[in-house]
Amino acid sequence: xxxxxxxxxxxxxxxxxxxxxxxxxxxxxxxxxxxxxxxxxxxxxxxxxxxxxxxxxxxxxxxxxxxxxxxxxxxxxxxxxxxxxxxxxxxxxxxxxxxxxxxxxxxxxxxxxxxxxxxxxxxxxx
Amino acid sequence: xxxxxxxxxxxxxxxxxxxxxxxxxxxxxxxxxxxxxxxxxxxxxxxxxxxxxxxxxxxxxxxxxxxxxxxxxxxxxxxxxxxxxxxxxxxxxxxxxxxxxxxxxxxxxxxxxxxxxxxxxxxxxx
Numbered sequence: 001x002x003x004x005x006x007x008x009x010x011x012x013x014x015x016x017x018x019x020x021x022x023x024x025x026x027x028x029x030x031x032x033x034x035x036x037x038x039x040x041x042x043x044x045x046x047x048x049x050x051x052x053x054x055x056x057x058x059x060x061x062x063x064x065x066x067x068x069x070x071x072x073x074x075x076x077x078x079x080x081x082x083x084x085x086x087x088x089x090x091x092x093x094x095x096x097x098x099x100x101x102x103x104x105x106x107x108x109x110x111x112x113x114x115x116x117x118x119x120x121x122x123x124x125x126x
Numbered sequence: 127x128x129x130x131x132x133x134x135x136x137x138x139x140x141x142x143x144x145x146x147x148x149x150x151x152x153x154x155x156x157x158x159x160x161x162x163x164x165x166x167x168x169x170x171x172x173x174x175x176x177x178x179x180x181x182x183x184x185x186x187x188x189x190x191x192x193x194x195x196x197x198x199x200x201x202x203x204x205x206x207x208x209x210x211x212x213x214x215x216x217x218x219x220x221x222x223x224x225x226x227x228x229x230x231x232x233x234x235x236x237x238x239x240x241x242x243x244x245x246x247x248x249x250x251x252x
Contacts, residue, residue, distance in 0.1 A: 021159055026155070030151070032147050
């Protein structure tokens with residue numbers, strides 16, 4: 001798993017060099033037929049689920065409501081070619097959640113894309 | 127002047143090809159010491175000021191309040207190396223506004239940057 005990022009980082013996924021005090025910033029996201037599928041926040045949520053083993057713990061770590069996190073997971077699972085997160089409801093330990101192989105791959109691919117974006121933006125200027 | 131863009135276009139400045147139904151979207155903006163200086167919306171506002179010759183007409187064409195547009199113009203002028211918009215208050219025709227050379231250059235440079243970004247994103251995949 002990649003290193004977990006700060007949940008409250010600014011929305012910018014990439015930043016260019018500063019020249020004349022000005023800096024280019026940018027962000028990327030992935031849509032499926034016009035609906036947001038993966039974004040910076042969603043990727044952090046997936047990473048946290050992988051770390052904590054539950055949607056509620058992941059949500060709490062991001063100061064996100066459980067309902068919102070749950071909604072995001074359902075939304076990603078519905079938009080993904082195959083589910084990214086599997087969940088077990090209830091049970092003695094109150095259920096749990098884990099990343100599928102497709103989930104791990106989605107994180108990896110998104111972060112790779114962001115890295116290439118960062119490389120591009122660093123060589124840009126205005 | 128470049129062709130005026132629709133004010134209600136989505137925030138995405140660039141879109142990649144669709145593969146497996148998925149599409150990469152991205153947006154860029156320019157900051158000056160951590161504060162937003164130029165963005166898609168701000169560039170459209172500048173273009174409209176250049177077209178209509180007044181901040182209020184430009185704001186109206188974007189369904190933006192005059193107060194908000196005025197604030198954005200003041201903010202850009204303060205963050206720019208030199209003012210982008212000059213304004214004349216009052217007078218028989220109720221004042222007017224026009225782009226300075228720096229303002230025209232800012233629009234041009236931002237749109238060129240966006241074009242290069244579009245080129246980059248089109249060759250990316252996930």
